[in-house]
Amino acid sequence: MRYLFRLEMFKMKKSTLILLIFISIITIPNFAFGMHITEGILPPKWAIFWFVMIMPFIVIGTLKLKKNKKEVPGFMPLVGLVGAAVFVFSCFPIPVIGLNGMATAHPAGTGMSAMLLGPFVSVVIAGIALFIQALFLAHGGLTTLGVNIFSMGVLGSFSGYFAFRLAQRMGMKLFWCGFAAGVVSDLFTYMGTSIGLGLLVLEGGEAFPIAIMNSAKAMLEIFVVFMTTSQGPLCVAEGIVVGFAISYIYKVRPSILQNLKVVKVS
Amino acid sequence: MFKYFIILIFILCLIPAHALCATEANNTIKGVEDKETIESENGKWTGIDVSIVGKYAEKYGHPPRKPYINTDQGDLLLFVFTFFGLIGGIIIGYNFRKLFVEGKDKRN
Numbered sequence: 001m002r003y004l005f006r007l008e009m010f011k012m013k014k015s016t017l018i019l020l021i022f023i024s025i026i027t028i029p030n031f032a033f034g035m036h037i038t039e040g041i042l043p044p045k046w047a048i049f050w051f052v053m054i055m056p057f058i059v060i061g062t063l064k065l066k067k068n069k070k071e072v073p074g075f076m077p078l079v080g081l082v083g084a085a086v087f088v089f090s091c092f093p094i095p096v097i098g099l100n101g102m103a104t105a106h107p108a109g110t111g112m113s114a115m116l117l118g119p120f121v122s123v124v125i126a127g128i129a130l131f132i133q134a135l136f137l138a139h140g141g142l143t144t145l146g147v148n149i150f151s152m153g154v155l156g157s158f159s160g161y162f163a164f165r166l167a168q169r170m171g172m173k174l175f176w177c178g179f180a181a182g183v184v185s186d187l188f189t190y191m192g193t194s195i196g197l198g199l200l201v202l203e204g205g206e207a208f209p210i211a212i213m214n215s216a217k218a219m220l221e222i223f224v225v226f227m228t229t230s231q232g233p234l235c236v237a238e239g240i241v242v243g244f245a246i247s248y249i250y251k252v253r254p255s256i257l258q259n260l261k262v263v264k265v266s
Numbered sequence: 267m268f269k270y271f272i273i274l275i276f277i278l279c280l281i282p283a284h285a286l287c288a289t290e291a292n293n294t295i296k297g298v299e300d301k302e303t304i305e306s307e308n309g310k311w312t313g314i315d316v317s318i319v320g321k322y323a324e325k326y327g328h329p330p331r332k333p334y335i336n337t338d339q340g341d342l343l344l345f346v347f348t349f350f351g352l353i354g355g356i357i358i359g360y361n362f363r364k365l366f367v368e369g370k371d372k373r374n
Contacts, residue, residue: 036315036319037319037323038315038316038319038320038323038330038331038333039330039331039332039333039334040328040330040331040332041319041323041328041329041330042328074365074369077361077364077365078361078365080357080360080361081357081358081361081362081365083357084353084354084355084357084358085354085358087350087354088354088355091347091350093311093313095311102310102311103310103311103312103313103314103317104311104312104313104314105313105314105315106313106315132350134333135334135335136335136337136346136350137337137343137346137347137350138333138335138336138337138338138343141333142333142334193315193319197319197322197323197326200323200326200327200328201326203327203328218322218326222318222322225318226314226318229314229318230314231314248366249366252366252370253365253366253369253370256365
């Protein structure tokens, strides 16, 4: 029975399956608002701009993923584990009492994935997570996928990775290295969202230098609002989770961290 | 793996939204007011992505539009969140066991 199912279903070409998905997507009625930068907020030129910006990271990330799959033992289970964790983290509304009262905010999770798998692979993981969220969870959007991948994937991953490496060079304990990666990646993710929104001010039709100034002001304002509401306390919480995660992996299976060149195990 | 993923997406796309909703607008009982049972009070526990991003996007003249696939209908959103949460949990659990239980390093 199982054999027959595989035989019949998988005889279909990938292109046919993709076409079926596309048809079903465009024939389904659509309403609802989501999270991250929501559908429709970006004008087409900005949507294209952000897609162009993230493409090199996605391509390099995919190549690195293929390379590490062959070379590093235990890499794919770790990708599965971390990928699912990033997906769950980034659509998990955590209740936080912020300065403006009760609100929910979600962590990014890309600090952890960048620290373990490298920043490029982390961009690919964030891209897949955000794509599924945009398709099915009314969370983000397809036209805003580029800017969301840029903020959570590119900025979140690279900032988290470099924060981790810097903390290591400073001789900090592994927990605090992970903590730094979690906090910094969360901060940069929301900075990326602020940049994406702040650039919309350039659409105002003012003179270029004034538009730039207004745009920078808007970015700063949005970032401060994010941090002073709920994201401030949440990024500390994310840092603690990432710190404990890396400490646990080091305790239980240090060989993985050694193979991935995350730490040197004596 | 890719094929399984595509088939999963296709099945989910074809699930009619109304089939998963608990109530329908026209299916009301006489004398009973059709009312939401759970209401959020004055936007309490609203996601900051919605409140802040939406607010600023409107301020700059680019309000959010409705997404291409509407899962925010009745219990459908709850279903997809639970479904993907479950799938995510299974993947995490399976790989966790593979990596840290079965593959635990022996220090001696």
